[in-house]
Amino acid sequence: MTEYINQGSKDTRSGFGAGLLELGQNNPNVVALCADLTGSLKMNDFKDAFPDRFFQVGIAEANMMGLAAGLTIGGKIPYTGTFANFSTGRVYDQIRQSIAYSGKNVKICASHSGLTLGEDGATHQILEDIGLMKMLPGMTVINTCDYNQTKAATIAIAEHDGPVYLRFGRPKVPNFTPADQNFQIGKAVILNEGTDVTIIATGHLVWKALEACQELENQGISAEVINIHTIKPLDEETILASVAKTGCVVTAEEHQQNGGLGESVGGLLVRKKPAPQQFVAVNDSFGESGTPDQLMEKYGLSSANIVEAANQAISRKNS
Amino acid sequence: MSNITELKQIASQVRRDIVRMVHSAQSGHPGGSLGCTDFMVALYFEVMNHNAANFNMDGQNEDLFFLSNGHISPVFYSVLSRSGYFNIDEMSTFRQLNSRLQGHPTTHEGLPGVRVASGSLGQGMSVAAGAALTKKLNGDSSLVFSLHGDGELQEGQIWEAAMFAPNHQVDNLICTIDANGQQIDGSTEEVMSLGDIGGKFEAFGWDVMHIENGNDMSQVLAGLNQAKTRTGQGKPVLIVMKTDMGSGVDFMEGTHEWHGIAPNDDQLASALNQLEETLGDY
Numbered sequence: 001m002t003e004y005i006n007q008g009s010k011d012t013r014s015g016f017g018a019g020l021l022e023l024g025q026n027n028p029n030v031v032a033l034c035a036d037l038t039g040s041l042k043m044n045d046f047k048d049a050f051p052d053r054f055f056q057v058g059i060a061e062a063n064m065m066g067l068a069a070g071l072t073i074g075g076k077i078p079y080t081g082t083f084a085n086f087s088t089g090r091v092y093d094q095i096r097q098s099i100a101y102s103g104k105n106v107k108i109c110a111s112h113s114g115l116t117l118g119e120d121g122a123t124h125q126i127l128e129d130i131g132l133m134k135m136l137p138g139m140t141v142i143n144t145c146d147y148n149q150t151k152a153a154t155i156a157i158a159e160h161d162g163p164v165y166l167r168f169g170r171p172k173v174p175n176f177t178p179a180d181q182n183f184q185i186g187k188a189v190i191l192n193e194g195t196d197v198t199i200i201a202t203g204h205l206v207w208k209a210l211e212a213c214q215e216l217e218n219q220g221i222s223a224e225v226i227n228i229h230t231i232k233p234l235d236e237e238t239i240l241a242s243v244a245k246t247g248c249v250v251t252a253e254e255h256q257q258n259g260g261l262g263e264s265v266g267g268l269l270v271r272k273k274p275a276p277q278q279f280v281a282v283n284d285s286f287g288e289s290g291t292p293d294q295l296m297e298k299y300g301l302s303s304a305n306i307v308e309a310a311n312q313a314i315s316r317k318n319s
Numbered sequence: 320m321s322n323i324t325e326l327k328q329i330a331s332q333v334r335r336d337i338v339r340m341v342h343s344a345q346s347g348h349p350g351g352s353l354g355c356t357d358f359m360v361a362l363y364f365e366v367m368n369h370n371a372a373n374f375n376m377d378g379q380n381e382d383l384f385f386l387s388n389g390h391i392s393p394v395f396y397s398v399l400s401r402s403g404y405f406n407i408d409e410m411s412t413f414r415q416l417n418s419r420l421q422g423h424p425t426t427h428e429g430l431p432g433v434r435v436a437s438g439s440l441g442q443g444m445s446v447a448a449g450a451a452l453t454k455k456l457n458g459d460s461s462l463v464f465s466l467h468g469d470g471e472l473q474e475g476q477i478w479e480a481a482m483f484a485p486n487h488q489v490d491n492l493i494c495t496i497d498a499n500g501q502q503i504d505g506s507t508e509e510v511m512s513l514g515d516i517g518g519k520f521e522a523f524g525w526d527v528m529h530i531e532n533g534n535d536m537s538q539v540l541a542g543l544n545q546a547k548t549r550t551g552q553g554k555p556v557l558i559v560m561k562t563d564m565g566s567g568v569d570f571m572e573g574t575h576e577w578h579g580i581a582p583n584d585d586q587l588a589s590a591l592n593q594l595e596e597t598l599g600d601y
Contacts, residue, residue: 031456052456053456055452055487057479057483058479058482058483058486060479060482060483062441062442062445062475062476062479063445063448063476063479063480063482063483064445065445066442066443066444066445066446066448066449066476066480067445067446067448067449067452067480067483068449069435069445069446069449070385070435070445070446070447070448070449070450070451070452070453071449071450071452071453072449072453073376073377073378073383073434073435073449073450073453074377074378074379074450074453074454074456074457074459075377075379075453075457076453076456078449093439094442094445094476096439097436097437097438097439097442098435098436098442098445098446101425101426101427101436102425102426102427102435102436103426103427104435
C-alpha cells in the first residue's frame with residue numbers, strides 16, 4: 001500500500017489555530033468569536049495579532065451565533081469557536097434561523113468533537129453534530145483528519161460563500177497529509193488504491209483506516225482508502241467509482257451511526273449503486289469518561305474494528 | 320408639525336394594509352403590528368437614513384433595522400413597500416404559496432429590505448449587535464436599530480446579548496422594546512412578569528430611555544431623535560416604548576385576543592371604517 005509517514009503527532013485544533021492566524025494575516029475581513037474557550041480552541045494567536053477583530057463573548061453561545069450572523073452584514077467573515085457540543089446542539093435554532101435559513105457566511109468551527117474529548121465524558125462528547133449540521137439546507141459539513149488538513153481547510157473555507165461547519169478534535173493524532181495540500185471542499189482524497197473493499201473514513205478515523213489497510217494487506221486483502229473530509233456536499237463521483245471497482249464498503253467515523261457519514265454514503269449507494277456496507281460508528285449510545293484510546297476501543301472505533309468490518313463486507317459481497 | 324401630519328397619514332394607510340393583508344390571508348398577527356405602526360413609520364419615513372431603491376444586503380453607510388419579533392411581519396412589509404423597497408401590489412401575496420412575503424420575514428426568498436430571518440424569538444438583538452460591530456470595523460458611522468416584543472424578553476438569548484453589547488461598547492445600536500404588556504397566553508404580568516424592563520437593562524449597562532405613548536407620533540419621533548443623540552457615548556441605547564396592542568382599531572385594542580387571528584369580512588369593514596385611506600390601497 002501507499003506509505004504515509006507521521007510527521008509528528010499534533011492536535012487538529014492547533015491546525016485550526018494556525019490556519020486562522022494565517023488567514024487573519026491575508027484576509028482583513030476575517031473576524032473571530034469565542035465563547036470562553038480561547039486557549040482550548042487555539043485562538044490566542046489570532047486574538048493577540050488582531051485584537052480588534054476578535055470578540056470574546058463569554059459563556060453565551062446562542063448570542064455568539066447571532067452576532068456572527070450580524071457581522072456578515074457589511075462583509076465580514078466570522079469564525080466562531082467553541083466545543084462541538086456547544087457549537088451545534090446547544091444553538092441549533094440560532095444556526096437554523098439566523099445563519100442557515102438566512103444564508104449567512106458564517107464559519108462554525110468546532111473542537112473537542114467525538115469521543116476523543118476523553119475524560120470530560122458524555123455531556124461534552126457530542127456524537128450527533130454531523131447529523132444535525134448536514135440536515136440544514138445549504139450547510140457545508142467538513143471533518144478534517146489531521147493538523148495539516150485542518151489548517152488547510154480553515155483557510156479554504158473563507159473562499160466559500162455560505163455557512164460551513166468545520167469539525168475537529170482535541171487529542172494529538174498522526175499528522176500525515178501534506179503541509180502544502182490544496183484543500184478542495186467536496187473533493188474526496190483517495191489515500192490508497194485497492195480492489196477488494198472501499199474504506200471511507202472521516203476525521204480521526206482516517207489514520208485508523210490506513211492502519212486497517214496495512215493489516216488487511218497482510219491478510220491478502222486489497223483495500224481502497226478514501227478520506228472523505230467533506231461530508232456535505234458528498235463526493236458522489238469518487239465514491240461510486242470506487243464501489244464500482246470493489247463492490248463493497250466500510251464507513252468509519254467518530255459519530256453516531258444515526259445521521260452520520262455512513263448514512264450519507266448508504267443513501268447514495270441505495271439510490272445509485274446498491275452494495276454491502278458495514279458501519280464503524282457509535283451504535284445509538286452516549287459516550288463516557290476515559291482516555292481517548294480506551295473510548296475508541298470500547299465503542300468499536302479501532303483499526304481492528306475496521307479490519308473486521310472490511311472482512312464482513314467482503315464476505316457479504318461474496319455470499 | 321407638517322411632517323407629523325404626514326407621518327400620521329402614512330400610519331393610517333399602513334394600518335389599512337395590515338388588516339387587509341391579515342384578512343386576505345385569514346392568518347397573521349394584527350395586534351402587535353398595529354401597536355408598532357407609529358414606531359415603524361417614524362423609523363422608515365423620518366429617522367433612518369436608508370436606501371430603499373437600491374437595496375443591498377451589506378447596507379454600508381446606511382442605517383439598518385432588524386425586526387426581532389418577526390411575527391409582526393404585516394407592519395414590516397407594509398412599511399418596506401410603502402417606502403419603496405418593493406411594489407405595494409406584492410402585499411396581496413402575503414402568506415400565499417410562492418410569495419416573498421412569508422408568514423415571518425426571511426432573506427431566503429430575496430425580499431428587499433429584509434436582512435435576516437426572524438420568527439423564532441430572541442435572536443434579533445444578537446444579530447443587530449453583530450451588524451453594529453461590523454459598522455464599527457468598517458468605519459461606518461451609521462446606526463443599527465432593532466425592535467423586540469416585551470414577551471420576547473423571556474428568551475434567555477436576549478440577556479446574553481444584553482450583557483454583550485455594553486461590555487463591548489456597542490454604542491451605535493438602538494434597541495426598542497414594544498412594551499404592550501401582552502403575549503399569546505395573556506398579559507405578560509400573568510404569563511411571566513418582566514418586572515422593571517428599563518431597570519434590568521440599566522443594570523446591564525445600557526443607556527435606557529422611555530417613550531410613554533408609542534402610539535403618539537410626536538412622542539415616538541421625539542424619542543427616536545433623542546435616542547440618536549445618545550449614541551456614540553460608550554453605551555448601547557434601549558428604548559422602552561409603551562404601546563397599545565391593536566392600536567387604531569377599537570375592537571382589537573388592549574387585548575391579547577388579536578395577537579394572531581384574522582378579522583372576518585364584517586370586522587374588516589369595521590376596521591377600515593376607522594382608518595382613512597391616505598395613499599391608496601394596494
